[in-house]
Amino acid sequence: MATASAVFPRHVPATRARARRKPSLRKFPFENFILFGLALAFYIVIANFLVFRMHYMIDDAYARTDNAFDVLYTSDPHLGGIGFFWPPLPSFLQLPFLAFNGVWPALVGHGFAGSIEAAAFSAGTAVVINSGLRWAGVVRAMRWVFCLIWVVNPMTIIYAAQGMSEAMFVFFFTASILVFLRWSENRRTSLLPLLGVLAGGGCLCRNEAFAVAFLLGVGVTVQTVRNGGRWREVETELLLYALPAVFVTMLWIGSMAIIMHDPIYWLHANGIGSPSQAAASVPAAGPAIAHPIAPPDPNAGTNRLSAYGLIRFDTYREAATFILGHSLALFPAVVLFIGLVGARLLIKAKRVSGIVLLVLGASIPALDIFIIRGGLAPDIRYQIAIIPFTFLMAIYVLRSLGGRRGAILSTLTALGMVPALAVSTLLTAQTLSNPALAPQEAPLYAALVAGKNVPQATGQRNKIDIGAEVTPKILALDKDTGRILCDSTTCFPVILNAPNPKQFIVTSDEVFEGAAGQPQVYGVEYFLVPPPTGQAAYDRLNVLYPTLWKDGAGFSQLVGSVTGDPMGEWRLYRITGPTGRG
């Protein structure tokens, strides 16, 4: 029998157990802060140079600043003033900057708020690319080489300095696809809301993003089904992804329905197949494209460019040739990387995410091919996504080579990719110097070569300069500082440069339509109207009163006119009688 004794519990030194925290994906590496800071500083310096020294600013960027300005500073400050001509996010995010307009008027006067915003998003894209490469297992030095190539790409630089939607769209495009690739691999639930937010963000800054968002949803569905998910799971995962995007889109559409009385106003206003713009585009056979900064040729009957600055093709084949030509000219390495992805798809699994990636990349050119049949401005910037798409393909290939476990292999492969990306970047520069391919960007190149600023080099001034010049003259005509009504889609350079913007009633004001019909009721004394040619033919006053610019339409008296080329002769009319639209 075993022996026993009554020993009561006693303390025994512990064998310490290990407990560990979940591996963290949260840590935002310090290098990302450094990268963001450096890229942002670089882009701000470049923006400063382009905007203030080169006087290079695409007019649409200026108009976006005006939309934000209308929210805060017009006679009727309200959020609806953000405007619905374009997706609203680029303007919306400028609002915090515009609050400092009093401190630094150039934020509005030169649209520099938009430049800062674009610089931040471009720097953010660099961080996204760095994160993707880190995920792919590429060593830091090689990551920074990739990021450098990205940051110095001329197309990236130009649109990091312009308050357009490009930088923002590229950020959302790149980040959403990268998150999709990560989700496809690890299926972390928390990535789907992030994916949805990014896709929704893209939809709020560019129309093409709707296609991307839709295809991402298809990708989520396919991945879930392939993973054995049943209908309820597919439904939940799809909702988790899609709700943020649908929510913000519905919010935007709802706002348009309430404010503009047209839920798809931006489609009608901005020209994706809109009747007005389709009508304004002119089909033709010739390949020549006029300089869009120059005034559109109203008699352009022999080329594809309309008086409205749009282009239209008769067949999809022609449209495809045009769009793909732009894409390849912008970043030729895309072909090589499509080949690499294709090769990986043939060799290894993870096919679904690779196929979805290729489809996503193809979606934007495909959409543009579809749209351009109806009429589209022939701007190469519409194909800017081809550059981050190439980087995303590189990340996909590198990740599929082993990720963190195959750091050497992925880094060596990355090394092999560098020449292709670098050479493509040089070719981007060459393409942007070609006015036939890059009509909006080539003047900058020409100006740099000539050692002048853009207006001097091209003889064409941008609306910033024009606004600064004509506004004092127009206001000088308004001797009693009476209220002026004008359509801000055309007169925004005047409003932005006016010392007292509350003097104007603009399109986004709730009373605009009423005041345009019964100016006396709303205390409006003047109508400011541009000549009814080109885009200004769609100025609201010109639409309501087709003979207003010419003869005052019988209810007003010409006070004076101010000419500011290329915007033509602006006329200020004093209201003298009923308009007949009561």
Next chain:
Amino acid sequence: MAVVKKEDHAVARLGELLVRRGAVDEAALSQGLARHRRDRIPLGEALILGGAARQDDVWNALATQWGCGVVDLDNHWVDPAIANELDAADAIARRVLPIRAREGVAVVAMANPRDPWARAYVEEALGMRVKPCLSTPAGLRRRQEQVYRQQLTQHSIGLLQARDPESSAHITLSLAQKRLLLVVGFLCLVAIVLAPGTFFLSLAGAVVTLYAAIVMFRIYVTVRGAKSVDLIEVPREDIEALTDLPVYTILCPLYREAGVLPQLIKACADLEYPKSKLDVKLLLEEDDLETLDVVFASALPPNFDVIVVPAEGPRTKPKACNYGLQFARGEYCVIYDAEDIPEPDQLKKALAVFRRSPADIGCVQAKLNYYNPRQNVVTKWFSLEYTAWFDFFLPGLVDLGLPVPLGGSSNHFRTQLLRDLGAWDPNNVTEDADLGMRLHRAGYRTALMESMTLEEANSDFVNWMRQRSRWGKGYFISWLVLMRHPRLLRRTVGGRALAAIQLTLGGTFVVALLNLLVWLLTLMWIMAQFNVIAFLFPNGIYYVGMIELVFGNFFFLYMGVWCASHRRSYDLTHAGALSPVYWLMASLAMLKASLQLVTKPTFWEKTVHGLYEHEPVGPAAVELVGAASTDAPGGD
């Protein structure tokens, strides 16, 4: 006193004695010896806990071994005066009970007369020489419960109040708070008379600002928590590496819950922890005859200890827990509600976390969820809400280093620390949240571990209202208690934590209450567009309010889908879409809570359990659920 036989005395080996007397057989003894070596517990206890021997037989054998007799305390007079010279909790922990004293000698009943520490303690406390006599632990405990009843009750009711009255909710409002309330009320009246427009406009601005702060805080914390980086995971191999398990006390308060007793026994039996080291305390209320009958009629495992809590003072769960804590033998302790089904390895996980973590970890909280999410729409909503709370919001608070309102069960403590902190506030109806705040104030952190306890979701609307209104009331009372000295609190916990306390405790209650008013105003505006509403919401206030309305509501609705996906409970997704109905229910509960706050602030509205008629499944098997809004304090 038992007669000691000479031949037994000569053998003096417990196992042989017991076998010779027929108290155990050889096989059982072998098993007992194995357990004795494995768990490093006395052989006698190993045999008792293994069900191989009765306590009386073992202690009789020990008496023989030690050459003394066993005192039958049930039939022995005890001098309460001398007994109460000892601290009840200490006497219970050391298993001693002074019986009488005479001429500098105290006769003391002891479960182990050879325990020098216990003997030294009594001698020092009484200032007398000790004459020990042997008593069975069970007999000793029963008698201690009787003799120390008054002291134990006083202690469980008044410990916190005595140690730190400013942290106790024995009064709802301090004098200073009452004065402040009067002054603010008076100023509001004056403002309403003199400048009603400005007053109501300011009020609207304040409400919108409060909403904005709470919505942003909730979203931020939830998104931080979504990454779950601060959920401590304990791998299986780490659990298996634990070799020196201390005694672990489980406190199980039961009140009118006889029906769930079998489930509780099973859940405790399923715990992967040596039974010899598991000290389960069933805390029953003296007047709950139904449960008492069932419990005493049941064949409870040997490591279950039934403690009857006197029906005196506040009739709350924290008072019962405080009472039971004084009997706790464990180095660590945890609370489980009667219907809880913890993951079997939860105690070991908690232990591993405590051992791994720095000493400032005061509590390890396991995640809570429900085993009956699909019972009806209320349980679906509740399950989604709990997922949002325990899987997103609390991890976010931990991640940010903010005070964590503890869940009502499955919170693990170092027993001594809990005692040092004054244990639970018996006057607070959300004692769990209050304790979380006091832990933070005392400089301790709460860790969240990746382990699940399943509870029964409230499936009955009225029952749910009772529970939710109690939570709301308790949260607000906890906030009032903390805000007695806001400047001191800020100095103690810092500005961030102070802000978090406003938004988590006070804000949750106030916003849920205000929801009713805001929804009413929105409805009135949609239907009739009253001018007064337009006046209250000029552009600035309107935009902020609109953003809150649209984005806040969307976010909390979206959380329902997120939680359903997070827990892979895809069939709850649709319920998440109907969450606004649940929010309305929560607001009505807060309305009820606000009334009770005035009429009966410490009244504990009992949540009825056992409404789920099917066999619940444990965390390992259940397909867990997930959440909607995030205002669940948690626990019962």
